[in-house]
Amino acid sequence: MSMSLAPHPAxxxxxxxxxxxxxxxxRAIKRGPRRLSAEVVAATQRDRLFDGLVHEVAAKGYDNARVTDICRAAGVTRPAFYALFAGKEDAFLATYRHGTTVLLRLMDDAYAAAGPDWTDAARATLRTLLEVLASVPAFARMALVEIDAAGPAAGDERDLLLAEFHRxxxxxxxxxxxxxxxDELLVTAVVGGIHTTVRQRVxxxxxxxxxxxxxALTYAMTAPFLGPAAGGRAARTAGADATPGVTAPCAADPARPPRRGA
Incomplete structure (x- = not known):
């Protein structure tokens, strides 16, 4: 039987x-005259399972979200799920890695687009982080809160992400x-404080x-390095910024090379 896909996003x-x-x-897989490769079908099913897992875990909690629920939310069969993942933990970790890669790419782009001034770049990066998480609350809850229930490997992934923020x-x-x-220890403390504050709100x-x-977070990020006066100016600028923000939780292809200096 041949299958085809409806159009993908841009x-x-x-x-x-x-x-x-x-x-x-x-992303529905439909019957049609063109036969899709097994790789394309699997990639589409994986993509849908990422979304299904995020919504189920955010709504029910990691412990209560069953593989059956995730498959139903994604419109994917259990055999297809187990062809892609060893189990719920494996699927959670894959979803987390993919999502945080997308998030980091958005932050990288904001950092680079802000220009040479580090204060502007710091503010733009924080703004992107906050607005993207606010725009996809299910991912924010899955990645910041429910990760605590997903086991030691998930905790290791979170630690790796926090280390990535040092860039x-x-x-x-x-x-x-x-x-x-x-100075490097101070960066770790600042990153940890921002993470804890955002997680608490979620x-x-x-x-x-x-x-x-x-x-507040702009001040926390900049004042330890620029001094309280410059940090205060950066915070006031952040509070007065009325330009349009991030409107879509999309980034360039995560497979592209990282930005210079990352």
Whole structure:
């Protein structure tokens, strides 16, 4: 039997997992005159399972989201699920890795587009993080809250992601007055504080409020390195910024090479 797919989203766009329903009609596999390769069918099923898993885990919690539920939400059979993943934990980790890759690409793009001034780049990066998570609350809950229930491997993945955020503190970011070793420890503390603050809002069901954190988090990110006066100016600029923000949770292809200096 031959199968064909409905049109995909715009070329080069990679939606964040959870931005669409798993049963998205645009990704329906239909009968047709052209036979799709097994690889294309599997990739489409994986993509739909990412969305189905995010929605089920966000709604029911990691422990209560069953493979059967995830498959139903994605419109994918259990045999197809197990052809792609070893089980629920494996599927969760794959979804998390894919989603955080998309998120980091968006942040990379914002950082690069802000220009040479590190304060502007820091603010733009934070704004992207907050607005993208607010635009896909199911992913925010899955990735920030339910990850705590997904086991030690998920915790390791979260630690790797937090280490990736250090790339946004590379030069031209000014050094703090601390030693080189303590300066790096300070970056770890700042990243951890931002993560904890964002996670708390998501856990409280206040994901839509995340963009409101921009002034405070801009200050937290910049003041330790620029000083309180410059950090305050950066925070006030963030609070007064009324330009349109991120409107779609999409990024360039995650397979492209990383930006220079990452």
């Amino acid at each position: 070329a080069g766009a990679t939606p964040l997992p959870g931005a669409r329903p798993g049963r998205d009609p645009e 946004f503190f590379h030069p031209p970011r000014p050094r703090s007055p601390l030693t080189e070793q303590d 856990a409280q069901g206040r994901t839509a409020e995340l963009p409101q954190l921009l002034p």
